[in-house]
Amino acid sequence: MSKTSTLQLRLVEAFKRMPSLRRFIGSRLVYTPLLAIVIFLVVMAIILGVLQVQERQQHEGSLFRELSLVKQRIQLRFINNSETLQSFSRDLAQTENNRAARDKILSQVQSFVLGNPEILQLIWLNDSEWRQWMVPPPSRNTEWFDTVPQANEIDRELKRAIFLSRETNRPAYSQVISLNVAKDDPVMAERQSIFWEVITIFKDGEAKGALAVLYSTQGILQYIIPPELKSQHRYSLIGRDNRVLAISSDRDTPTRSLSNETSLDFGALGPNITLRVDTYPPPTDLTFRMLLGVVIGLSAFVVWSLWSVLKQMQVRQLTEANLRTESSFRRVLEDSMPVGIRAHDLDKRITYVNRSFSEMTGWAQEELLGLTPPFPFWPAELHEQLMQKMSGALDGNLKSGIEGTIMRKDGSRISTRTFIAPLIDDKGQQSGWVTSVIDISEPKRIREELSATQERFVTVLEGLDAAVSVVSIETGELLFANRYYRERFGDTAKGHIDLAGHEMDPSSIFHFEGDNVDALAGLPAMALNQTTEIDSEEIQLRGDTTHWYEVRRRYISWVDGHLAQLLIATDITLRKTTEDLARQQEERMQFTSRLTTMGEMASSLAHELNQPLSAISNYCMGIAKRLSGTNNPLSSELLPALQKASDQAHRAGTIIQRIRGFVKRSEPQSKPSNIADIVADSVGLVEFEANRHRLKIVSEVAGNLPAVELDPVLIQQVLVNLLKNSLDSLREVYPLSSRWSAPPVRITADLETSTFPSMLRIQVTDAGAGIAESVISRMFEPFFSTKEDGMGMGLNICRSIIESHHGRLWAKNHTDTEHTRLVGCTFTILLPLESGHISKSSIGNTDESKQSTENSTS
Incomplete structure (x- = not known):
């Protein structure tokens, strides 16, 4: 290590040994930012206060200027109105005898009133104070001041103003008159506070009348003050006793709003009215508020940061103490391990x-x-x-x-x-x-010594073609299993117990309590005392129908001294399969011999019956011919009966001929055949048996079906077998007394266009009991039959014939969804329209490869 690193380590160690110095320095470092925060907050508070005062002074100056502007507008309006009215009074005095000129002046007066909406009424009074003319003209709406409860006060103030104007020869004003009007009437609300202005009409120094103008205080605020000023401030007219005469808006002003007021100077003869202005809440100063929020937020963040630093320093001091303790503990632990x-x-x-x-x-x-x-x-x-x-x-x-x-x-x-x-x-x-x-x-x-021993032992056992396993008698735990056992039965003791026939299942052996009970109760005594190997036995596991095992077992003492069972199981499935195949082959030879004998007997019987039936037909035809030439009255009754007997004999001969051709042994012969003829012949062969059992067969063959390359005799054999099975299923469901209501067996032939290329489809459908799920998977197997007298070869041969034509045969049950029961079955045959050579080897083949359950597909 370098000298610099050594010096740094010594400084760090020295600093660690002075905790009081570190705490002193840390405390001083904490107080410094706290003092800076306090100074920063004080300075910012002073700056914000000064800005607030300056802003208030600016608002007050602006408010005073706007108040002066409004006052000037009102006073200027009244001065202009007074001058205009004085001009009208002089013109009226000069046109006393000129009616046309007077009407022209009155028209100008009317325009003047309409142009000053703060004037509610203008009246022209003669020298006797009688009303000569009014604007608006006299009506029910314009004489409202004569009908209000304060009408006398209005008239009194008008006369007082007339008197002052005559005495002073100047425009005179009355005092403000407050009326009690309905608040919900906007017209009368404008007339709540009114006052008069009177201009005396003089002619040659003598009063000839007066012009009286009625002003509305609310109209003064509404029509004289500009809307942009009223939207920023609220203006009020204050009368005597601080009574509000008119107000520009009903909006409330804040408690600390700025306000100012001034007197409206109408002269010595004017009313005592004060104009007051109040500020609305100013619009939000986002800049100022954002600045204030930022300052407060930064201050709070700094204070929180300082508090966090204090907490972190406390945690750090505690962590350092724990670290020193931990380091000492680790050092001792490392040196002692x-x-x-x-x-x-x-x-x-x-x-x-x-x-x-x-x-x-x-x-x-x-x-x-x-x-x-x-x-x-x-x-x-x-x-x-x-x-x-x-x-x-x-x-x-x-x-x-x-x-x-x-x-x-x-x-x-x-x-x-x-x-x-x-x-x-x-x-x-x-x-x-x-x-x-x-x-x-x-x-x-x-480990090397044990590994060598274990390797020799495992090599021998792993090379055996038999399952070797050892299971504890007390716990049922699998103590040992070789490769063959693991591949067949897994890593559990279940396979061992099953092979042993549950002879040593701990759940059935160790269920006794008490010291006076033998711990090995339930085990065979001969097996425990044996000194030689027990004879082997052949076992097939429950649920496994494909494997047979030859099992040898004995009880041994395991390495820990506890009793265990050793089991050796050899797979003898191949031997058992060979024996079963030999037995089945013998049974098949017997069935084949019986089938051959039955075919020969059927052929002989058809030959012997064909001649008597031909004789019966000939005799019937001869008698009918003899009777047709006579005038015997019985001829008309006997001839139809003889004709029917001849037809039935001919029909019986046809049936026997079909049976003979059906049972005749011949090589498969493929030729273009009409499926309608094959279906008709098949129905004819089975129809006699159907009639005998009071059942019906219905055939439905689609029109324009193409000729198909097949062996008609073999296909006819398949259809006859399927039709007979359907009749047998109906006989099981419907007893003889109720077969009149049994649905017929249907055989249909059409084209299956859902496949590519299209195929010929033949379906045999019945409404019988259906096929059980346990039977439907095995019914095409050879020698499997549910009938007591059945040989189990019919459906197997049928499937072989259809597969030899490169077709498919399967069965599908019909289910009543409402009652969840079987209500019949449909056998479906698909044959290619262009068939190749028929495979003779596949006909009648009963090999295990033919036992696939295509019947379950739909």
């Missing part, structure tokens, strides 16, 4: 070793620090090998450790196993590696 530990930096240089590693190698700690590979405790001839292992472990390729050899300082050697893990610092970065070394010299020697 028998595992050697050393640390490496990223250059593989040793930076730390514990006492156990020094004792293991014989080298002192000071001698090992700073060394790089190859290390002196590595044997010289293993340097390259150990370097490769170490590099692979450092790269993370070896997860189970490095097994190697350490050469002690005295020259002796020990076997070790080294485990390497990355050393991560407090920043989460790797700063090196930590290795732990374990002395495995003695365990390695014992």
Whole structure:
């Protein structure tokens, strides 16, 4: 290590030994930012206060200017109105005798009133104070001031203003008159506060009348003040006793709103009215508020950060104390454990070793620090090998450790196993590696001896072609199993117990309680006392119908002294299968002999019956011919009967001829055939039996079916067999007394266009009892039959015939969804329209490969 690193370590250790100095410095460092925060908050508060005062002063100055502007507009309006009215009064005095000129002046007066909406009424009074003319003209709506409860007060104030105007020869005003009007009437609300202005009409120094104008205080605010000013402030007219005469808006103003007021100067003869202005809540100053929010947020964040630093310092002090305790504990633990530990930096240089590693190698700690590979405790001839292992472990390729050899300082050697893990610092970065070394010299020697013995034992048992297993009698645990057993029965004792016939099942043996009961009760005494091997027995496991085993077993004492059972099971399935095949072949030969005899008998019977039937037909035809030439009255009754008898005899001969051709043995002959004729012949062969049992057969053949290349005799054989099976199914469901209501057996022929290319489809459907699920999977197997007198060859031969035509045959049940029961079955045949050569070898084939359950597909 360098001198600089050593000096830094000494400074750190010295600093760690002065906790009081560190706490003092830490506390001073904490108070400094706290003082800075307090100063910052005070300065910001002063700045914000000054800005607030300046903003208020600006608002007050702006409010005063706007108030002065409004006052000037109102006073200017009244001065202009007074001058205009004085001009009208002079013109009226000069046109007293000129009616046309007077009417023109009155028209101008009317336009003047209409152009000043704050004027509610203008009246022209003569020298006797009688009303000469009014604008608006006299009506019920314009004489409202004569009908209100305060009409006398209005008239009194008008006369007072007239008197003042005559005496002073100037425009005079009355005092403001407040009327009690309905708030919901907008017209009368405008007339709530009114006052008069009177202009005396003089002619030659003598009063000839007066012009009286009635003003509305609400109209003054509404029509004289600009809307943009009223939207920013609320204006009010205040009378005597601070009574509100008119207000520009009903909006409330804030408690601390700015306000100002001034007197409206109408002269010495004017009303005592004060104009007041109040500010609405100013629009939100986003900049100021954002600045204030940012300052407050930053201050709060700094305070929270300071508090967090204080908490972190407390946690850090506590962590340092715990770290010192932990370091002391770890140091003692590392020095006391028998595992050697050393640390490496990223250059593989040793930076730390514990006492156990020094004792293991014989080298002192000071001698090992700073060394790089190859290390002196590595044997010289293993340097390259150990370097490769170490590099692979450092790269993370070896997860189970490095097994190697350490050469002690005295020259002796020990076997070790080294485990390497990355050393991560407090920043989460790797700063090196930590290795732990374990002395495995003695365990390695014992393991090698046991491994050799175990290898010999396992090699023999694993090579056997028989399942060998040992199961504990007390716990039922599988103590040993060779490869053959594991492949067949898995890693549990269930296969052993099943092969033993549950003879030593712990659940059935150890169910007694008490000391006076034999612990081995339930086990066969002869098996426990035997000295020779028990005779073998052949066993087929429950649920496994494909394998047979020859089982030998005996009880042995296991390595721990407890009783166990040894079992050896040899698979004899091939031998059993061979025996079964030989027995089945013998049974098939017997059935074939019976079938041959039955065919010969059927052919002889058809030949013998054909001649009597031909004679009966001939006799009937001869008698009918003899009777047709006579005038015997019975001829008309006998001839139809004889004709029917002849037809029935001919029909019986046709049926026997078909039976003869059906049972006649011949080679398969493929030729273009009409499927309609084959269906008709098949129905004819079975129809006699159907009529005998009071059942019906219905055939439906689609029109324009193409001729199909097939053997008609073989296909007819299949259809006859399927039709007879359907009739038998109906006979089981419907007794003889109710067969009149039984649905007929249907045989249909059409094209199956859902496949490509299209195929010929023949279906035989009945409404019988259906086929049970346990039967439908095996009904095409040879020699399988559900009938007591059946031989089990019919459906197997049918499927062989259809497959020889490259077609398919299957069955599908019909289910009543409402009652969840079987209501019949449909056999479906698919034949290619362009068939190839018929395979003779496949007809009647009963090999196991033909036992696939195509019947279950739909």
